[in-house]
Amino acid sequence: MLIWRATGNLLLFFSYCFVCDAKSETLPGKEREMVVQRDATPLGSRTQVVLSYADVIERVRDSVVTVYVSRASKGEDREDSEENPFDLVPRRRSIDDDSEEKYQGSGSGVILTQDGLIVTNAHVVKDADKIYIRLRGREEDMEAVMMGIDPATDIAVLKMEAESLKPSTLGDSSVVRPGDVVLAIGSPFGLEQTITLGIISATGRGTLGLIDGGMEDFLQTDAAINPGNSGGPLLDGLGRVIGINTARYWGDNIGFAVPANLVLKVAGDLYRHGWVVRGFLGVHTLEVTPKLVGELKLPKKARGVIINSVEADEAAAKAGFHSGDLVIEVNGRRVENGARFRLSLASQQPGDEATFQVLRDGKEISLQAKLGDPPELRAARAIAAKAEPSDHEWAPGLFVAEVDRDWRMKLKLSPQIKGLVVTKDFKIQDRGVHLSAGDQILLINGKPVKNQAEAKAQLASLKTQILLLKIRGAEDERFVAVPRVP
Numbered sequence: 001m002l003i004w005r006a007t008g009n010l011l012l013f014f015s016y017c018f019v020c021d022a023k024s025e026t027l028p029g030k031e032r033e034m035v036v037q038r039d040a041t042p043l044g045s046r047t048q049v050v051l052s053y054a055d056v057i058e059r060v061r062d063s064v065v066t067v068y069v070s071r072a073s074k075g076e077d078r079e080d081s082e083e084n085p086f087d088l089v090p091r092r093r094s095i096d097d098d099s100e101e102k103y104q105g106s107g108s109g110v111i112l113t114q115d116g117l118i119v120t121n122a123h124v125v126k127d128a129d130k131i132y133i134r135l136r137g138r139e140e141d142m143e144a145v146m147m148g149i150d151p152a153t154d155i156a157v158l159k160m161e162a163e164s165l166k167p168s169t170l171g172d173s174s175v176v177r178p179g180d181v182v183l184a185i186g187s188p189f190g191l192e193q194t195i196t197l198g199i200i201s202a203t204g205r206g207t208l209g210l211i212d213g214g215m216e217d218f219l220q221t222d223a224a225i226n227p228g229n230s231g232g233p234l235l236d237g238l239g240r241v242i243g244i245n246t247a248r249y250w251g252d253n254i255g256f257a258v259p260a261n262l263v264l265k266v267a268g269d270l271y272r273h274g275w276v277v278r279g280f281l282g283v284h285t286l287e288v289t290p291k292l293v294g295e296l297k298l299p300k301k302a303r304g305v306i307i308n309s310v311e312a313d314e315a316a317a318k319a320g321f322h323s324g325d326l327v328i329e330v331n332g333r334r335v336e337n338g339a340r341f342r343l344s345l346a347s348q349q350p351g352d353e354a355t356f357q358v359l360r361d362g363k364e365i366s367l368q369a370k371l372g373d374p375p376e377l378r379a380a381r382a383i384a385a386k387a388e389p390s391d392h393e394w395a396p397g398l399f400v401a402e403v404d405r406d407w408r409m410k411l412k413l414s415p416q417i418k419g420l421v422v423t424k425d426f427k428i429q430d431r432g433v434h435l436s437a438g439d440q441i442l443l444i445n446g447k448p449v450k451n452q453a454e455a456k457a458q459l460a461s462l463k464t465q466i467l468l469l470k471i472r473g474a475e476d477e478r479f480v481a482v483p484r485v486p
Helices: 054-063 258-274 289-297 316-317 338-346 376-388 404-410 451-463
Strands: 023-027 034-038 066-070 100-103 105-111 117-121 128-136 144-150 157-160 181-186 193-207 218-221 231-237 243-249 256-259 283-287 307-310 326-330 351-359 363-370 393-394 398-402 420-422 427-429 433-435 439-444 466-472 479-485
Touching: 034 258, 054 066, 054 105, 054 181, 054 307, 066 117, 105 181, 117 258, 144 256, 144 258, 144 466, 157 258, 181 243, 193 256, 218 243, 243 258, 256 258, 256 433, 258 466, 283 338, 307 316, 316 363, 326 338, 393 479, 398 451, 433 479, 439 451
Parallel strands: 144 479
Antiparallel strands: 023 034, 066 105, 066 128, 105 117, 117 157, 128 144, 144 157, 181 193, 181 231, 193 218, 218 256, 231 243, 243 256, 283 307, 307 326, 326 351, 351 363, 393 398, 398 420, 420 439, 427 433, 439 466, 466 479
16 A cells, blocks of 8 residues: 555555446457446435445455565565655565565455456556465465556556456446545455445545656545555445545545546556557646736636647647647646646547637637647557567567577577577566566467467567567466567
């Protein structure tokens, strides 16, 4: 869990939710699709008195998991450190190993799909050497790989090899109102399947500084959230996930959750691309200051962001934005500052239509813009389009070869090792990906490969930008997720 000492405390927990009229929803994307359970049906009578949520909890508990992580470098005692509040997750000790640490941290997670996609907090799995998932009622832990991580929203997507899991049902967080009853399920202090109850205290909480440099649009709740809840869900009274708990103020019943709609956008992007694709407007902005209010002759109590410049041929230029415009609303939501403006764009996909209320020359006008692809996505697609599947470099820095006499001698491989092997050490620190020279590659996205010809055909046919590889190392077999473009 995350704890913010001076101004607050960050934490999250996980859960699942199922309701009878839930429907499958396919998140859009050209590369591949992620099908999740959604139910946007409004709550019934808000004056209804409920004496027990036991039936609701029983339906959703199997979608709540515990996430354990191990890290190669333990460093200082993370549990007692006040300098890094985002790393405060309880440790689990293994009795079988003479009380030596088996895991260096834990949190919670929410099952998104039957085949093992799980959402949790970025701070729970950041810098993890290995990640393990424990399902409800199970004693064994199953290894998972990180499909992608987005520190800006504190969201990460994991993948474990499984079938017929019980996915959560996600509600529509945009219709949540202060006063709605909410429930939290997680593993605080290692106490799995702990349930707490509260209400929504406020919505749209931002600029709190809980995520350094991040994008904040929190649901606020008084439901108790404690260390080990990180990465879990906030549920409405019907058991639908309306948020992923991310933070709480230290010592107070004030917790914060990332809204489910934003979680789905981030998770869908991480699943398809390995990174988050955010809508691009093509403007440079300035914060409103007393000096600029005077120079631009704006209202004394003006709030919003000032357009400083407009990039040629981008979405803003096509929509008619001018330098000096004051943006006061995006899609019906007030823009208080630059952080809120950036969040309003970042929560949308390229191609989405956005409506802006703008103050220009003392008059309020409305502009419509179709958001474009961010420059980094265009660059990545250009690289991918030009790159032919290489006989040796499958992804930037990942070199693979078919074992022959020369490679066997160079890498000092045993006679039992055949097929395809990694030829150079490979690491992606923020994803916990570590491959060593000599590691065998057994599967590419679920399909076996025994030689370079099979690998080349498989790489050419892939529609995703993520390589999910099954690796056989010196000590074990495991899965790793590697992006094909930087």
